[in-house]
Amino acid sequence: MGDNRSLGFWSIGFLLLIGFANGSIHEYKNERFTVRANARFFHGGSEGLYASKFQNVNSTSSDVNPLEGKSFIRFDDVTFVRTTESARKQNAMQSTAGLVEAIILEVKDRERIGGSFLKTESICCTPELADAGSCSLGEVIIRRDPNDPEWPRQIKTFFKGNKTEVNMSPETVVINKTGMYYLYFMICDPELDGTIIRGRTVWKNPDGYLPGKVSPLMKFFGFMSLAYLLLGLVWFLRFVQFWKDIIQLHYHITFVIALGMCEMAVRYFEYANFDSTGRRPMDVTLWAVTFSSIKKTLSRLLLLVVSMGYGVVKPTLGGITSRVLLLGVIYFVATEALELVEHLGNINDFSGKTLIFLVIPVALLDACFILWIFSSLARTLEKLQIKRNMAKLELYRNFTNALAISVLLSIAWIGFELYFNANDPLSEFWRMAWIIPAFWNLLSFGLLAVICILWAPSNNPTRYSYLAETGDEFEEEGISLTGSGIKSTSDIERNELLYGLADDVEEDKRE
Numbered sequence: 001m002g003d004n005r006s007l008g009f010w011s012i013g014f015l016l017l018i019g020f021a022n023g024s025i026h027e028y029k030n031e032r033f034t035v036r037a038n039a040r041f042f043h044g045g046s047e048g049l050y051a052s053k054f055q056n057v058n059s060t061s062s063d064v065n066p067l068e069g070k071s072f073i074r075f076d077d078v079t080f081v082r083t084t085e086s087a088r089k090q091n092a093m094q095s096t097a098g099l100v101e102a103i104i105l106e107v108k109d110r111e112r113i114g115g116s117f118l119k120t121e122s123i124c125c126t127p128e129l130a131d132a133g134s135c136s137l138g139e140v141i142i143r144r145d146p147n148d149p150e151w152p153r154q155i156k157t158f159f160k161g162n163k164t165e166v167n168m169s170p171e172t173v174v175i176n177k178t179g180m181y182y183l184y185f186m187i188c189d190p191e192l193d194g195t196i197i198r199g200r201t202v203w204k205n206p207d208g209y210l211p212g213k214v215s216p217l218m219k220f221f222g223f224m225s226l227a228y229l230l231l232g233l234v235w236f237l238r239f240v241q242f243w244k245d246i247i248q249l250h251y252h253i254t255f256v257i258a259l260g261m262c263e264m265a266v267r268y269f270e271y272a273n274f275d276s277t278g279r280r281p282m283d284v285t286l287w288a289v290t291f292s293s294i295k296k297t298l299s300r301l302l303l304l305v306v307s308m309g310y311g312v313v314k315p316t317l318g319g320i321t322s323r324v325l326l327l328g329v330i331y332f333v334a335t336e337a338l339e340l341v342e343h344l345g346n347i348n349d350f351s352g353k354t355l356i357f358l359v360i361p362v363a364l365l366d367a368c369f370i371l372w373i374f375s376s377l378a379r380t381l382e383k384l385q386i387k388r389n390m391a392k393l394e395l396y397r398n399f400t401n402a403l404a405i406s407v408l409l410s411i412a413w414i415g416f417e418l419y420f421n422a423n424d425p426l427s428e429f430w431r432m433a434w435i436i437p438a439f440w441n442l443l444s445f446g447l448l449a450v451i452c453i454l455w456a457p458s459n460n461p462t463r464y465s466y467l468a469e470t471g472d473e474f475e476e477e478g479i480s481l482t483g484s485g486i487k488s489t490s491d492i493e494r495n496e497l498l499y500g501l502a503d504d505v506e507e508d509k510r511e
Helices: 002-022 084-088 107-112 127-131 215-241 248-277 282-307 318-344 352-387 390-422 435-454 469-476 489-510
Strands: 025-032 034-036 039-049 071-081 099-106 153-158 165-167 171-175 179-187 196-204
Touching: 025 039, 039 196, 071 099, 071 179, 099 107, 107 179, 153 171, 179 196, 215 248, 215 435, 248 282, 248 435, 282 318, 282 352, 282 390, 282 435, 318 352, 352 390, 390 435
Parallel strands: none
Antiparallel strands: 025 196, 034 039, 039 179, 071 165, 071 171, 071 196, 099 153, 099 179
16 A cells, blocks of 8 residues: 555656756746645756766866856756744744755655655654654655765755745755656645745756756757758759759648758757756757648648649649648647647646647547548549549559558657557656657658658659659550541640630549
């Protein structure tokens, strides 16, 4: 029973962790303590920290900054404020009149906090346990690590006399072991109910302020920026080389490549700035979020219009253009809202329910895109089979195969994400977490690269150009354009073009 209660206590801490993923400088703005068992606690932050490069606390790599190359958690201007009623109950001459404890621990040592090892549900020491010599009355029960008696780390701050406020003494805790660290402020004295905390703590890794959970993403976004740049360069050279055979679809592809390049570059600079300052640069983050939302929207619209045969099977989208644009606008708004909440929200501004309400619309819209894309692909393939246009049919079959593989990979990866999160509720595998968002960026880039290969500009636009469709069809069907009683080539092309347009209009009406 005690083990379950202890696990529930740390599970609450994990839920609070979600909000702290935004920065290495954790600010507390008159936050209240939460009651759990016989303790009051406030979650001060959780981050993955790498071991300091210099294990000796007294050694310095720089005369200017003795903490350079070290991981640490620093307490800056942390102030505790108790209620006036609580302060009035104390004698003005008392030197210790109420205790607040700051406890830092590695996640694997979570069972060392609380009385689970003493077969009790209590978190704070009770008179019975104190009489037995198991703990100190009025303090959190802590079972020290025999290999490192200083951990879990406990920092005490006492209220003095009948003062309502007390400032925590400035202190820096150097981290010499890689792990996921939790910080809790805890109160065992019931007389301190209503106490609030304000101030901040600074968390830093040896090479910068980026949390260890996301620090590999900075290098990843730098790599992706180069990948988009290389793709854009190759595409631009083909674009210039065959500019006379460019169709409207090529301009859409070019725009998506440019957006991807901008998004990855802005993401890289966002993380680089975050790494050097410890705070998200809100202006850069806003641009990154907006570029990401626009690129996601246009990428899905590109897949949709390609599946519909735009520029290949039919010259326009006809009557469904407004519906396509409406879906794109709705998706952009939903994605932008979700991205803003995830990246710009204050640590305690949004609850899990709010995020769920924003995730569900995006998921439903993604499902709409997938269904519409595959239904459009089926109609396009059917039309090409009827017209026996083998070149374009092969093109769309390759595209369908690539899209089907990407959907299967997405489903498999979602399953992996669910498994990963279910088996890692306390972020013990935090060093692997960065691969989850990285995969989706790689998949998006891969699909774009496939489209660029299949629809690359060339001196033979017959395979993807609508204007050249008629000539291919009649050549493939083996129709002779010579001899008596046969219409001229221009008459055949004009009639086939009219029939094709009539078919497209009829299809649009059905849709």
